[in-house]
Amino acid sequence: MRSTPPSDTVPYARRGVALLFPGQGSQQAGMAVGLYRQHPGFRDLVDQVFTAWGPGAKAVRDDWLTDTPRVPLDSVGRAQPLLFAIDWALGRMVLDWGIRPVGLLGHSVGEVAAATLSGVFTLDEAVAVMRDRVEHISGAPSGGMLAVRASAEQMAPYLHADVVVGAVNGPRQVMLTGSTEPLAESERRLRADGFTCMRARAVNPFHSPALEPAALRAVPALSALPLRAPRLPLYSGYSGAPMTGAEATEPRFWARQPAAPVLFGPALDRLLSTGDLLLVEAGPAQGLTALAKRHPAVASRRSAVVSLLPARPGDGSGDLAAVRSVLEQLVAEGHLASGAEAELVGAGDSR
Amino acid sequence: MSDATEITIDDLKRIMRESAGEDESIDLDGDILEVPFAELGYDSLALLEAAGRITREYGVSLRDDELDGVETPRAFLDAVNAALVRV
Numbered sequence A: 001m002r003s004t005p006p007s008d009t010v011p012y013a014r015r016g017v018a019l020l021f022p023g024q025g026s027q028q029a030g031m032a033v034g035l036y037r038q039h040p041g042f043r044d045l046v047d048q049v050f051t052a053w054g055p056g057a058k059a060v061r062d063d064w065l066t067d068t069p070r071v072p073l074d075s076v077g078r079a080q081p082l083l084f085a086i087d088w089a090l091g092r093m094v095l096d097w098g099i100r101p102v103g104l105l106g107h108s109v110g111e112v113a114a115a116t117l118s119g120v121f122t123l124d125e126a127v128a129v130m131r132d133r134v135e136h137i138s139g140a141p142s143g144g145m146l147a148v149r150a151s152a153e154q155m156a157p158y159l160h161a162d163v164v165v166g167a168v169n170g171p172r173q174v175m176l177t178g179s180t181e182p183l184a185e186s187e188r189r190l191r192a193d194g195f196t197c198m199r200a201r202a203v204n205p206f207h208s209p210a211l212e213p214a215a216l217r218a219v220p221a222l223s224a225l226p227l228r229a230p231r232l233p234l235y236s237g238y239s240g241a242p243m244t245g246a247e248a249t250e251p252r253f254w255a256r257q258p259a260a261p262v263l264f265g266p267a268l269d270r271l272l273s274t275g276d277l278l279l280v281e282a283g284p285a286q287g288l289t290a291l292a293k294r295h296p297a298v299a300s301r302r303s304a305v306v307s308l309l310p311a312r313p314g315d316g317s318g319d320l321a322a323v324r325s326v327l328e329q330l331v332a333e334g335h336l337a338s339g340a341e342a343e344l345v346g347a348g349d350s351r
Numbered sequence B: 001m002s003d004a005t006e007i008t009i010d011d012l013k014r015i016m017r018e019s020a021g022e023d024e025s026i027d028l029d030g031d032i033l034e035v036p037f038a039e040l041g042y043d044s045l046a047l048l049e050a051a052g053r054i055t056r057e058y059g060v061s062l063r064d065d066e067l068d069g070v071e072t073p074r075a076f077l078d079a080v081n082a083a084l085v086r087v
Helices: A033-038 A040-053 A057-065 A076-096 A109-117 A123-138 A153-158 A180-192 A209-216 A219-223 A251-255 A264-272 A287-293 A317-332 A340-345 B009-019 B044-058 B073-086
Strands: A016-021 A103-106 A143-148 A163-170 A173-179 A197-199 A234-236 A277-281 A304-307
Touching: A016 A076, A016 A109, A016 A287, A033 A040, A033 A057, A033 A317, A040 A057, A040 A076, A040 A123, A057 A076, A076 A109, A076 A123, A103 A109, A103 A264, A109 A123, A109 A234, A123 A209, A123 A219, A143 A180, A153 A173, A153 A180, A163 A180, A163 A264, A173 A180, A180 A197, A197 B044, A209 A251, A219 A251, A234 A264, A264 A287, A277 A287, A277 A317, A287 A304, A304 A317, A317 A340, B009 B044, B009 B073, B044 B073
Parallel strands: A016 A103, A016 A277, A103 A234, A277 A304
Antiparallel strands: A143 A173, A143 A197, A163 A173
């Protein structure tokens, strides 16, 4: 493993830190469990989410921590709360280190975590939004998502009312979304035409109009919240640009998100156009890390990306090492005092 | 189709570069044998595409499950070369 990024050997001015939060599709069995067991600070933060969640959180936590979950991890009722909890707790941990990010950007549910950290929602409000969302979407039409190595433009011949582009993750990385049979038909045609395709881990057509009626049922609950303008620079995967105060305080903007297309690639472009950055992925699977690595700003080593969790959870022993490696990078770039990594991670314990 | 009986890290780097689009950039400089694919900009979809190119170019058949758990170029080469011998 390349434990220190190549940027170590290149002279640079101090780069701003930006946090990336992954969404649906990034969930993995055993994700962040090693960190939860070995890092008391992270554990306390995740437990704050479970406490706020209230009834039902115990079942979510039990399924997360076991090898034999009763409800599959890919279901909305497991993937969404756990991704929110892990993303938010990792981001909160970094803020608590004293890092002041110059940008926060989340993919899908990751945007709710980013918005919470930037003050749009309190944690309790965000958890209420997530609970509401899970409840509405659990009854939504079934379907799926298909990752395709292609540009959004190339997808035009394969789209119709029931299959749309649900996410533009990069210049040659898109996700189609749709109900089960029409999506399977698009997949057959794409494969026949030589496109590389892979099913994403979703059992609903996220980011498709099919989800809109269910998603909009969240409007009343969101309207009752005192939504606030972001206090930290927040980039939206829905506009591909910095989130305005007007967007952040508009209930429909949040309600529609599970049904609206994600423009993560354009948003990342915009974020990286602001200057040389140290991107830190705060969530499982390193999917956003891989996307960022293909961006010219990162491939040229002007900007860099590191991840707080390993690409695969393994037996959990790599989690703490990943956090330590990010801390070392933050120290090396002058964001934290030398020795901070030892104090912040400590030896860990094994509660 | 090549009739090579072994592919090397340089072959793999060439294929990885070819599978990147013109509007994408990847950094494969230096010793990448043990560098996890995610850190090289390859998620499972991009890796699948590179594997598809190798399958066609070298006439080797790789089952999808043979790429499960393959996290580094070294592990990838081991899987492909084992399949090449099998052909």
